[in-house]
Amino acid sequence: MVFQYQQYKQILSFIDKNCRNSIIIPKIIAISKNHPISSIREAIGSGIRIFGENKVQEALSKFSDLKKQHNKIELHLTGPLQTNKVKSALSIFDIFQTLDREKLAIEFNKRMVKNSDKKFFVQVNTGVENQKTGVHPASSSDFIDFCQKDLNLSIIGLMCIPPINDDPTKHFTILRSLAEKKNLQFLSMGMSADYKKALMLGATHIRIGTLLFGRR
Numbered sequence: 001m002v003f004q005y006q007q008y009k010q011i012l013s014f015i016d017k018n019c020r021n022s023i024i025i026p027k028i029i030a031i032s033k034n035h036p037i038s039s040i041r042e043a044i045g046s047g048i049r050i051f052g053e054n055k056v057q058e059a060l061s062k063f064s065d066l067k068k069q070h071n072k073i074e075l076h077l078t079g080p081l082q083t084n085k086v087k088s089a090l091s092i093f094d095i096f097q098t099l100d101r102e103k104l105a106i107e108f109n110k111r112m113v114k115n116s117d118k119k120f121f122v123q124v125n126t127g128v129e130n131q132k133t134g135v136h137p138a139s140s141s142d143f144i145d146f147c148q149k150d151l152n153l154s155i156i157g158l159m160c161i162p163p164i165n166d167d168p169t170k171h172f173t174i175l176r177s178l179a180e181k182k183n184l185q186f187l188s189m190g191m192s193a194d195y196k197k198a199l200m201l202g203a204t205h206i207r208i209g210t211l212l213f214g215r216r
Helices: 005-018 037-045 056-069 083-090 102-111 137-150 168-181 195-200
Strands: 027-031 050-053 074-077 095-099 119-123 155-159 186-188 205-208
Touching: 005 027, 005 195, 037 056, 050 056, 056 074, 056 083, 083 102, 095 102, 095 155, 102 137, 119 137, 137 155, 137 168, 155 168, 168 186, 168 195, 186 205, 195 205
Parallel strands: 027 050, 027 205, 050 074, 074 095, 095 119, 119 155, 155 186
Antiparallel strands: none
């Protein structure tokens, strides 16, 4: 698997053309799960510094040395997290995109050192799918308040994964509306198949895997 440099340039070009007047210039999160370190090194050589991994152990095995070698790498957790993995996750990830329940939030509060710079996106289950993690949209405001006020977690934005067979537009719109109501700046939405729609609806972070690294 080889890093797809031309695809990367095309995404950058789309952002430059369509988002140049945005208050926040969108960031590309290169989703490197299940891809080898060699591909990640190619991505770093092309200028990428933000990566996403779904599993703690895989992230530790791939990025422990890479983060020492490249101190500007920012690593996002983009997959579900078990509470018993929080301590290990805190040792490697900088930003957590899948904060989705009180028990997990409490564990983060318990395990984080004082004045930690770790940041969080709350994952919202915009499609209200039983098989998918994420906070119910109707409960998101109270959950965000709990995380910010009771646990003092740094909630910077919201994240969603639309249902596969739905038009993602309505889900991106829901997420943007929820973020505006809570005065949250960042929206992580849009992947390889729908990032253009997400960007046009205000995405500040797009999670790109297949376009950058090819199919696993």
